[in-house]
Amino acid sequence: MRFLEWLGAWVIARLSEFGTIVLLYRETILELFTKPRVKHILAQMSHLGVDSLLIVSLTLLFTGAVFALQTADILIRFGAQSTVGGIISIAIGRELGPVLVGVVCAGRVGAAITAEISTMKVTEQIDALRVMAVSPVNYLIVPRMLACMMVVPILTVFGDVIGVLGGYLVAVYYSGISSYSYINSIHTFAEVFDLTGGMIKAIFFGNVIAVLGCYYGLHCPAGAEGVGKATTRTVVTSIIVIFILNAVLTFILY
Amino acid sequence: MIRLANVCKVYDGKYALHDVSLTIKKGETLAVIGGSGSGKSTLLQLLVGLIRPDSGEIYIGGQETTHLSEKELDRVRLNMGMVFQYSALFDSMTVGENVAFGLREHKNLSEDEVQRIIREKLALVGLPGVENKMPGELSGGMKKRVGLARAIAIEPEIIFYDEPSSGLDPITTAKIDELIVDMQKKLGVTSVVVTHDMASACRIADRIAMVYEGELIAVDTVTRFQRIEDERVQAFFRTLRPETAERDDQQV
Numbered sequence: 098m099r100f101l102e103w104l105g106a107w108v109i110a111r112l113s114e115f116g117t118i119v120l121l122y123r124e125t126i127l128e129l130f131t132k133p134r135v136k137h138i139l140a141q142m143s144h145l146g147v148d149s150l151l152i153v154s155l156t157l158l159f160t161g162a163v164f165a166l167q168t169a170d171i172l173i174r175f176g177a178q179s180t181v182g183g184i185i186s187i188a189i190g191r192e193l194g195p196v197l198v199g200v201v202c203a204g205r206v207g208a209a210i211t212a213e214i215s216t217m218k219v220t221e222q223i224d225a226l227r228v229m230a231v232s233p234v235n236y237l238i239v240p241r242m243l244a245c246m247m248v249v250p251i252l253t254v255f256g257d258v259i260g261v262l263g264g265y266l267v268a269v270y271y272s273g274i275s276s277y278s279y280i281n282s283i284h285t286f287a288e289v290f291d292l293t294g295g296m297i298k299a300i301f302f303g304n305v306i307a308v309l310g311c312y313y314g315l316h317c318p319a320g321a322e323g324v325g326k327a328t329t330r331t332v333v334t335s336i337i338v339i340f341i342l343n344a345v346l347t348f349i350l351y
Numbered sequence: 352m353i354r355l356a357n358v359c360k361v362y363d364g365k366y367a368l369h370d371v372s373l374t375i376k377k378g379e380t381l382a383v384i385g386g387s388g389s390g391k392s393t394l395l396q397l398l399v400g401l402i403r404p405d406s407g408e409i410y411i412g413g414q415e416t417t418h419l420s421e422k423e424l425d426r427v428r429l430n431m432g433m434v435f436q437y438s439a440l441f442d443s444m445t446v447g448e449n450v451a452f453g454l455r456e457h458k459n460l461s462e463d464e465v466q467r468i469i470r471e472k473l474a475l476v477g478l479p480g481v482e483n484k485m486p487g488e489l490s491g492g493m494k495k496r497v498g499l500a501r502a503i504a505i506e507p508e509i510i511f512y513d514e515p516s517s518g519l520d521p522i523t524t525a526k527i528d529e530l531i532v533d534m535q536k537k538l539g540v541t542s543v544v545v546t547h548d549m550a551s552a553c554r555i556a557d558r559i560a561m562v563y564e565g566e567l568i569a570v571d572t573v574t575r576f577q578r579i580e581d582e583r584v585q586a587f588f589r590t591l592r593p594e595t596a597e598r599d600d601q602q603v
Contacts, residue, residue, distance in 0.1 A: 221439035228433045230425035
């Protein structure tokens with residue numbers, strides 16, 4: 098009986114949370130065109146995007162390298178070394194690039210957004226905005242959402258290139274596949290939509306990361322402990338949503 | 352200027368404020384006193400529209416605000432300024448940017464005019480030349496004064512103060528009190544000051560209102576308020592140091 102009570106309370110809490118996030122989305126969409134803050138958007142793109150370049154590069158470089166390490170030997174054994182570049186570029190462009198960049202950004206960007214907004218909430222800065230007749234949604238959420246929706250796809254393209262380069266380094270200098278064969282197989286098998294499809298996914302992931310980061314920041318429990326909890330919830334929830342959304346988008350796009 | 356009619360606010364089934372009715376005249380300074388958890392901060396949050404009452408009405412400048420949308424309420428808020436308990440300065444901005452925030456958001460002024468207002472308001476609160484400092488470089492009292500400069504920058508008709516003396520030493524508290532009185536004299540603003548500091552309330556207010564366990568139990572001028580024989584009111588007066596009470600008596 099107690100378990101059922103707990104389960105019921107958990108389901109109601111999650112549904113209530115989902116409803117609040119949907120309302121926040123609605124408010125954000127309505128605020129999108131009321132007062133464009135170009136300067137804020139560019140500042141957020143610089144703050145959230147440029148600072149993530151290194152971690153995105155390292156993640157995709159090693160992922161591409163390991164992917165080549167695992168596949169090249171087997172494909173050479175079956176005489177299919179001319180497909181290595183294509184397989185790596187398709188896998189990275191369609192799935193690994195957007196998903197890994199999404200996960201990295203959930204940890205790096207989402208956490209930063211929540212930490213900043215929840216600290217503003219705890220120190221009454223959000224209340225100060227409201228008292229000064231400035232909508233926190235317009236001032237804080239809209240620029241972050243638009244910045245993330247632009248920055249995550251850009252980071253994804255950048256990550257894709259680095260990932261394919263990582264695969265190239267291992268395939269050519271370790272597994273012995275010729276440089277021409279690697280590059281030619283990319284031309285042969287990969288299509289532009291493998292890259293653009295990944296970018297479309299990344300736009301959605303950027304949106305999710307920003308809105309969830311802002312939501313948990315605005316609804317963080319009081320105190321320093323609350324800031325920590327809110328940040329953790331942003332990262333965990335964003336990663337879960339990114340994986341679910343990725344499956345849905347893969348069904349739709351490919 | 353401000354009127355509350357039978358305002359109630361409930362949290363978790365318990366009244367934070369119960370049936371509060373109060374009128375604040377234009378140009379008046381009202382101090383709202385009460386112990387921790389008495390409901391005085393809830394009252395302030397209701398006045399500025401950060402929370403909505405469960406019943407009752409609030410009128411600001413003749414406009415009923417409880418049923419307004421957030422956007423409509425923003426228009427009313429353009430006539431308000433608020434000094435927060437912990438200043439609530441935007442820590443990613445300089446002092447000057449904090450003071451200019453409302454101007455840049457709502458007034459279409461040239462940058463020269465904005466800079467002139469920043470210098471003027473900072474000078475008014477006794478902090479000339481700090482516009483390029485970050486809030487983190489300031490002391491608690493200086494932050495409160497910058498908060499006040501930010502609140503008066505858009506020249507509001509009403510200023511709300513949330514615990515202006517909390518966390519400050521007695522000398523800085525006295526300076527902040529002087530500033531509050533100065534604002535009333537120089538700018539003619541209506542002020543509502545929420546405080547638990549009785550000495551401070553006696554120094555700055557025209558009238559004092561006391562909130563006790565969510566109910567407004569007394570509202571009167573400072574002189575008459577001191578003579579109220581209610582034990583809950585007198586308990587607050589006993590917190591005054593003898594010399595402060597004596598001096599206030601002489602002023603009366």
